[in-house]
Amino acid sequence: MRVKFILPALTEATNPYWRPIKYSLFPPLGLATLAAYLPDDWEAELQDEHVEPLRLDDAPELVVIQVYITNAYRAYALADIYRSRGSYVCLGGLHVTSLPAEAAAHADSIFLGPGEETFPQFLRDWQQRRPQPRYESSVRTLVGVPPIRRDLIRRELYLVPNSIVVTRGCPHHCDFCYKDAFFEGGKSFYTQPVDDALAEIDRLPGRHLYFLDDHLLGHQRFAASLFDGMRGMGRLFQGAATVDSILRDTSLLEKAAAAGLRSLFVGFETLSERNLRASNKRQNLGRDYAQAIERLHALGIMINGSFVFGLDDDGPDVFARTVEWAVKQGITTATFHIATPYPGTDYFKRIEAEGRLLHRRWDQYDTRTVVHQPGPLLTAEQLKTGYDWAYREFYSWANITKASLAHTSLKHQIKHFAYAGGWKRFETLWNFMIKTRQLNSMRPLLEAILAKVQGPRGTLNPAPADFIPLPIVQ
């Protein structure tokens, strides 16, 4: 039996503004996780169109395609091709869960929510020749999940092949986030058994890890045990967490730093209390962002700040205010987004009910394109122009220098400058390394170069990172 897992490329891969490096960071872990449920004697193949051209001259018995909003049209086209050849096609992922009827027109079976329970169920049904057209996840557990089929991943094509996910979901409920829709009908935040997570980490070669969990510090007891277990493993890792978790009066962050945490993706999203309230981002309300940043910097943890433009309280001054603030705070890298109402979210429902959706061309719902009429204080044109300006301005050499100088130690200043500059200003070099399939060789090189600015390692205040603080790709 031959099974093909496909992550189609989003349409923007052909767009001149597309940054190949952004999509050559992480392998498709979700598909490699599903592949682990196949019987041992089945043949499996995993293709990621972001990093390699798809081979489309085959006709496997089963094709499993992961669909997210901007790759949906491409995913449907591929599904149609394989179905016309007699392959059985399964579609799953965030977009399928949000718009199941749309996806069902291109699939033999669709999967709503996480697949750890439903995919093995489907495999049993399919072998007994009674597969269902629709599988909806309800039981949520990561106990007994088999080890990810990392052997299917072409590590050399990714800058960060050692990505890992040890939890699912998030304890919060921001109204613009996919999370609630994806996990509807069951638990929306749960963790792997700590021993399984540690065993998975142990299996990964090298030093780098990137935790792709929505909120690595979301379950305090789990995270504390994980970091205790990781201590002494010699790992360096990145992850994501919320502002409130950074400010908690516990030693969790110190444990994380001692275990190797060197950069954190933090969802600041907006400096406006009104926007926070309207977005139900309660975990950020009344929090002292500057204090959170100071705490991370004191532990040698670099910050990738996430910001959303175009929420209803934003006026034309939001871009300059946000960039100025982020630079002043010494945030290493910033990810800016144009507010985007994703189908299935409360934000989408509100914007749709108010008649403010400009269109439903999903391939443009990429957080770089304005797809809804912004609030009363901003025009769509101002939003797009301001967003583009914010990126240019934040990553100007003048501001990279200024933000670097916000750190008190010279080592941090140099590191910040090198990382921020390397991430955003050396596009030609990244593209060359991707084209020549040498991306994998960049990591040790960067480690070696950056290790020169490392200082002696303390227990609670570990050495600076020796890797790029790569922004998470949403």
Ligand code: SF4
């Ligand atoms: S904290 Fe992040 S992952 Fe959690 S609900 Fe909000 S946006 Fe989503």
